[in-house]
Amino acid sequence: MSRAFVKEPDGLEAFDELPERLVSSNPNLVTEEGLAAIESEVARLSRAYAEAQGAGDRAALNVAARDLRYWNARLATAEFVPPPADNEEVRFGSRVTFERSDGRRQTYRIVGEDEADPAKGTLSYASPLARALLGKSVGDTARQGADEIEILSIA
Structure with a gap:
């Protein structure tokens, strides 16, 4: 097929259908630092979303919305694992x-x-x-x- 007959999105249209970020099927185990990093990323993306919304920047809005969905899902499924009580064997957090x-x-x-x-x-x-x-x-x-x-x- 000739390329002349294919309509590809251009400009802002290219950001309308961003693929979702893949979420792992593994349990979402996190350390204290990991949980704090997720919370920080959610806060940062919330600010970026609000700024893009205020500026009417559709491309930035779509990117922030997609990433915010990912990090909100990761926050909702986070399972905090406290540091290992001893160093007898390798564990999560060791x-x-x-x-x-x-x-x-x-x-x-x-x-x-x-x-x-x-x-x-x-x-x-x-x-x-x-x-x-x-x-x-x-x-x-x-x-x-x-x-x-x-x-x-x-x-």
Whole structure:
């Protein structure tokens, strides 16, 4: 079909049908910091929505509305998990240091999906690496793909 016969949205029309942000099917476990970050994002987006509404900026309004729906859903389903009472085994909220078979040492804190950022040292509890570590103790090993990792410390 010739492109001449296809009407694609342009300008503000392109923002009328934004796809919804995907919501994970995993339980929405959060740390205290994660819950605060979600609440902060809801507040920020509420302000952005009000500003876009006041300015009549339909594109910004649609983006803010979509993101606000996502974060309100995440806030409504958030399940706060208190910090682990001890460091006997890796749990949600634990900071775990391990050594890979090639000698690299890495430290991650196991957190909720929305607060995970491996570059900043946080790892989603639903990730394969975190699932391999959960329930393990210092000195235990776990398989991560073809790699074997040994847990050095839990904090």
